[in-house]
Amino acid sequence: MKVAIQGFQGSFHEVAARQYFGSTPALNFCATFSEVVAQVADGRAKVALMAMENSLAGSILPNYLLLERADFTITGEVYLPIHQHLLALPGTTLADVRAVHSHPMALRQCGDFLSQHPDWQLVETEDTGLSAQRQAKSRMPGVAVVAGAQAAAAFGLQVLASAINDDPSNYTRFLVLERAAEARPVARPDKASLYFYTSHAPGMLARVLTLVASHGLNLSKLQSCPRPSQPWHYGFHADVEFDAPAQLARLLAELPAVTEELRVLGAYERGNMVFREEGVVELKEYHSTQSHISSQLSG
Missing domain, CATH: 3.30.70.260 (ACT domain)
Structure with a gap:
């Protein structure tokens, strides 16, 4: 089964998809939500996972319009705790930061922290994970990204500041969508x-x-x-x-x-909200991955 998601490796959509579907289904990474809908509509993907709202930043209104127009059935939902971190290349300090790249929703979720650094340029991108991946490849000096610990682990970035979202009880709600004619029955x-x-x-x-x-x-x-x-x-x-x-x-x-x-x-079936305190679990997973990478390199 192929699952279409908006975002790329290291994104919160990827984490939510794995939380709901497990590791078996293949993920079709899409740059836009419109592409997500198109992939399910034309059969390239069996199902879609699409963010609808965030408890801090509010509803993603264009996605409600996509729901109105598509011949889809909602068959599930996922609530994912979102812990945003400030990531940068290893060795970077807060004093080095000149610009911060991320998805606009992620930047909005971290308004209080970012407002403490009015000299930083905020650059909106299409995805948190993709922002982390680009910085890892380009290695642009003075650039940090807002993303999850999973992106730091995936691309070898350093956590400069952890859990910078305005409210620790920060959730994004995702819907599971299938073509109406082929939707699985919900028990x-x-x-x-x-x-x-x-x-x-x-x-x-x-x-x-x-x-x-x-x-x-x-x-x-x-x-x-x-x-x-x-x-x-x-x-x-x-x-x-x-x-x-x-x-x-x-x-x-x-x-x-x-x-x-x-x-x-x-x-x-309504989704469960399982809160992970201040991103501590994600950060432990990140540090565990970093330690594993270091041991592999030294070995």
Whole structure:
């Protein structure tokens, strides 16, 4: 099975994919989320893993639009604790740093730390892991990158500052996506993602939310997205959690009466949030890998 992900070796997408799928599936590395969707749509990949939101930086709105347009089913989700570190070539000090490269979401997650160094140039790139790989190859003086410990281990970079994200409880949520016609059945769904829009009239969204509450479902996410060609009109992505599929079925039976369009994007098992304290585990793994590399070189 091939899994399409946005990002490259050493990226958090790679870590999330291995956490969910294990080491067996092959990963198709993609530069953009649009390419991820295209690979699943045309059969180059069986499944996609796509980041949707970060607990600090917020929703990735273009990915919600991709979900609206693609004929995909959500079959799972992954919550990955994100610990960002400042990485550089061995021997580099903080005083040497002149520029910091990383994905814009990673830079946003580390705003407090980076604001303490206003003289640093922040350079946005397409991927954290790719930024680390490029620096390891180019060896540009004065350049650091924001990435995870897995990127430091993969490319032989030094951790200049650890766990620099603004909040230690920093998570990214990823969705598992498959072509609707070939999606695997989910044995015990307890969460569903819906897309809907209502008439542009007072109180219509409130009627939808009242129905969700009346059937005992927990609304864990509500994201508005502009509707193309209809300025100031919005569709809504809603995530609902339930104890039994019958609750969802009863809700879906009544929602058409208060919506103009309703789509079930997927019913799946909710992901677990396993917090790894301040990146300590990742850093131990990084130092263990570095020690192994050093022993191999000395041997």
